Amino acid sequence: MADLPLRPELAGQEPYGAPQLDVPHRLNVNENPYPPSPGLLAAIGRAAADPGLNRYPDREATALRTDLAAYLGHGLGPENVWAANGSNEVMTHLLQAFGGPGRTVLTFAPSYSMYPEYARNTYTRYLTAPRRPDFTVDADLVRAAVAEHHPDVLLLTSPNNPTGTSVSLDVVRLACEVAPGMVVVDEAYQEFARSGTPSALSLLAEHPRLVVTRTMSKAFAFAGGRLGYLAAAPAVVDACRIVRLPYHLSAVTQAVARVALAHAPELLSQVDALRRERDLLVDWLRDRGLAVADTDANFVLFGRFADRSAVWRGLLERGVLIRETGPDGWLRVSAGTPTEMAAFRTALVQVAEEMALPGWVPEQEGARA
Template sequence: MTTVDDLPIRDDLRGQTPYGAPQLDVAVRLNTNEHAFAVPAPVIEEMRKRLDAELPELNRYPDRDAVGLRTDLAGYLGHGLGFERVWAANGSNEVQQQLLQAFGGPGRTALGFGPSYSMHPLLAAGTGTRWIGSLRDPDFGLRADAAVAEIHRHDPDLVFLCSPNNPTGTALDPAVIDAVLGAARGMVIVDEAYFEYARVGTRSAIELLPGHPRLVVTRTMSKAFGFAGGRLGYFAADPAVVDAVQLVRLPYHLSALTQAAARAAVSQSAALLATVEKIKVQRDRIVDTFRESGIPAAESDANFVLFRVDDDQKAVWQRFLDRGVLIRDVGLAGWLRVTAGTEEETTAFLNAAGEILGERGETSEHSAAKSARGTDERSEEAL
């Protein structure tokens, strides 16, 4: 049988495996940071109306530049943005790939600070861009002086920052981003895929766009909007960046159906984002429960929690799966990541964690009572 390595594949792709999390049919799926709540019925009805309007015209190409959708997204972001400063594609991965196609490539480099989103180096590899992996602090934060020192050391063409960071959940102080902008000669891409889950007072890098034409802030509708199946990502930047990306985008890359469904979702953003606070309560419930039980857990401004395990994380991951709870092994030795789900899903996870990691403090039942009260003490203390 012919294998990939028998084909004339690029040398730098030999031995690589495709990116992807396990897709398993289990009772509790908390491994891919999907929004836990289904799309509300009124939003589905609005999507249906807009999709029905597009069906008779499917023999025609869609709006190539998706101006209507970009206008809607600019309105959602605010900050005085117009459509000319927003670009959209099939998920934020495609958005970032287009940025690497335009500003990276053979002979150019991209720098990131790990542990962080594992797709960034894969996207770089796919575009022939050399990836430089620097490290965050031991507490998963990133200091401005440390970031600037790495930029001066490597002089990259692109810098990737993740805020809130995946898989740690850590948000960046805008002062760190501002320092990076001052040190980098190339593009600075801030991945804000999880920004809607951030705690009150967390500031977006979008605030830094004025006067910084090489800053790009990427977002997605896959997370807080519950639109993962719709595949829609976007960025905000200087209009010149939008012009540059259009040089490499595929023609008609966003289907008419994708644009219609996404516009419906943006028009119903209040209904879709109404459950974000419920997710944040469950996220904080997980962190509080772990810490009161003596289990280290990282600060999180996302819809997931990174927590420490004493044993081999692969074996612990399997023990959760054996109990019908699917979480994520992100390849970080001694750590696992869990998505904050519904109250019922979170309870199932905490029950499993109590059995696997040992009940060294607060029980999951006590934690459920705290969740029902809707407390958010940790978030208040962190501000």
């Protein structure tokens, strides 16, 4: 690209993307491992068979937004919901509308690795403040960061990626009170939160500058469908309608997403199983002497390793793909099926013994403790 008149800020940049490798156990991108049932696939096939492809789709996606509002509850209607091609496009719409040249977005690091790219692509200045050592975000931290940076968009990720950490509703309320601009709570993993973890959806009626974003990729096992959405005041939805591209959601996407929502109980039925696997894995890793972040998501951040790349490669050599992401010394593994989790544990034991990891507690000794 050296001979192309590329934007200066793109020079030397690499496209985003986690490794997509053909290995027996892919536990690196937080997908739901349970595929749709044959009955659901048949319903999806019927919906996609003739969605009127010779005509442009409903550019407002009204029926889909109505279904999404019904799923979310909290008294929301279609006027409170916006949908796009994954939460990536939702976030881009928000920064196109409320960020941009001369404006800033602030979040708390470590957090989702795509956030700075959303900011870059919308000419929004990207700012971060460090999380607490346990990866939490509290009221004092928010208050101090807002006072220092005065962000146009304050982005709170709950549960956070890659740490799995949730933000309390008290902190979200405080953020809405002190932030001068928009407050966006990214709840991509909210369905996996531990019992009693509330959603910021309950605060929307009180705070017109609050936005809650969600996705169907994770809990709905719909990553291939590419459907993200937000809930907010109607004025926020109208702002997104201004910046969206014409007919941004295909007729097929809308039709298939509506089928998925109609089968929500079936698709969400594995969420409890994934929570159980996640919690069992947290306990097992801690029993092995590793540090583990408290998590409300469908993944676990664990460490700390002097050479995390070597651990990652050792797992990959044994057919287990996880993610080398987050703070130095940490790795992230997605919650999977019992078979996948057993394969991960077996591989990690082998790697730990081969590398003689400091502080590693063999399973028999850990079981006696």
